[in-house]
Amino acid sequence: MISLFAIVLLLSQPAPSSLDQIRADSNLEHRAKSAIEFATQAERNAEADYSKGDLAATSADLKTMESAVEVARDAFNQTGKTPQRHAGPYKTAELRTQEMLIRLNDLERRMDADERHVIEGPRAKVQEIHDAWFDGIMGKKR
Numbered sequence: 001m002i003s004l005f006a007i008v009l010l011l012s013q014p015a016p017s018s019l020d021q022i023r024a025d026s027n028l029e030h031r032a033k034s035a036i037e038f039a040t041q042a043e044r045n046a047e048a049d050y051s052k053g054d055l056a057a058t059s060a061d062l063k064t065m066e067s068a069v070e071v072a073r074d075a076f077n078q079t080g081k082t083p084q085r086h087a088g089p090y091k092t093a094e095l096r097t098q099e100m101l102i103r104l105n106d107l108e109r110r111m112d113a114d115e116r117h118v119i120e121g122p123r124a125k126v127q128e129i130h131d132a133w134f135d136g137i138m139g140k141k142r
Contacts, residue, residue: 039068066122083136
């Protein structure tokens with residue numbers, strides 16, 4: 001019964017509401033995981049804002065997503081752990097960014113040609129970080 005109570009408490013903790021709260025987390029792996037979750041939510045918000053026709057909010061959400069993925073990358077770098085030797089957290093982040101990239105490509109296809117400039121930079125940065133994590137996990141041992 002106690003373990004069920006602990007699980008309920010863990011699940012009921014509120015998600016960080018800003019990148020500043022995430023940056024303040026002293027546990028670097030937890031910071032990275034929270035940043036990826038935050039980025040995923042920002043990407044979904046961008047999709048919703050685009051569906052409403054609000055290109056300015058879409059652009060802001062995409063920049064927030066990009067910043068959150070960068071926070072995750074920086075947190076992983078600060079741990080001093082390599083993706084090949086400690087693949088678990090990196091693999092989770094790599095898979096989440098892969099899903100994010102699929103959704104970003106779908107969003108780009110829905111956009112008019114003159115609107116796509118807002119997605120190009122953030123998508124390229126997420127792709128770059130995703131590729132680095134993937135290469136780190138799958139690369140040759142040195």
